Amino acid sequence: MSVRFITGNLADEPEVQQAGRVQIVKLTVLENTATRRGDEWVPGHKPLRHDVEAKFELGENVAATLHKGDAVVIVGAERDASFDGNEGTVYRRVIDASHVGVDLVNATAVVTRNAKSD
Template sequence: MTDTITIVGNIATAPEQKVLPSGVCVTRFRVASGTRRFDRQSSAWVDGPTNWYGVSAFRGLGENAARSLHKGERVVVTGRLRLRAWENDGKRGMEAEIDADALGHDLMFGVSRYERTHAKHAGPDEQPAPDPLSESTTGESGDAWAPPGLAEASFGDLASAETPY
């Protein structure tokens, strides 16, 4: 059974990228997620307990994570939680691991810049998938996110238009 979880925390280890024997890229790192609260009695911020998670990002997400994330950065991680029992030299424990579905910087504490990556194609005979933001797929305005037919419309035009409801 897997549960979906979202955590916010700091990257505690440098992200390490590996390619599995199957050819799949995986990037792994650890995240420390803790709580902080203001104690009115002492008029100071108090740190609560810290939870540690191992994070694994596969395929394209793993490649982008290795290029984008660094030790010490604050991140948001969403994925599938797995608890794994381990034993080493007579010691036993449980480890919380997250197979990431989405990763990103926590913008509460800094800024980030998004750069779209292009999908790789498998062989020399195959054509790469068209970039959805390229000139050929954009509307007349050049904006890939603009609805069709709104190339010449301005916000003023839209505000004065009658609503269908």
């Protein structure tokens, strides 16, 4: 497993799923591959698609805060995942988020702390 740091925009609304007693929030993050050279952008390949999962309190906060199109910063461990698809087993990479934040390059945010439980 390797730790990844990515920035990008949410492709869809966060998807909340229940796995037993654990709530998992799934995100699709699109990372722009263009690079800035001087005063102009040099186009890259199509955006990279990252599958991200956030669990427990982090997932709850992500689901309550983020929406399609929001710019985000993600840190987490990358792992392999597989599932049975129509044409056999499908393999993919998933980032298990340990940190999710709003990218403030082109936005502002208001932070509201959660109440601490005793």
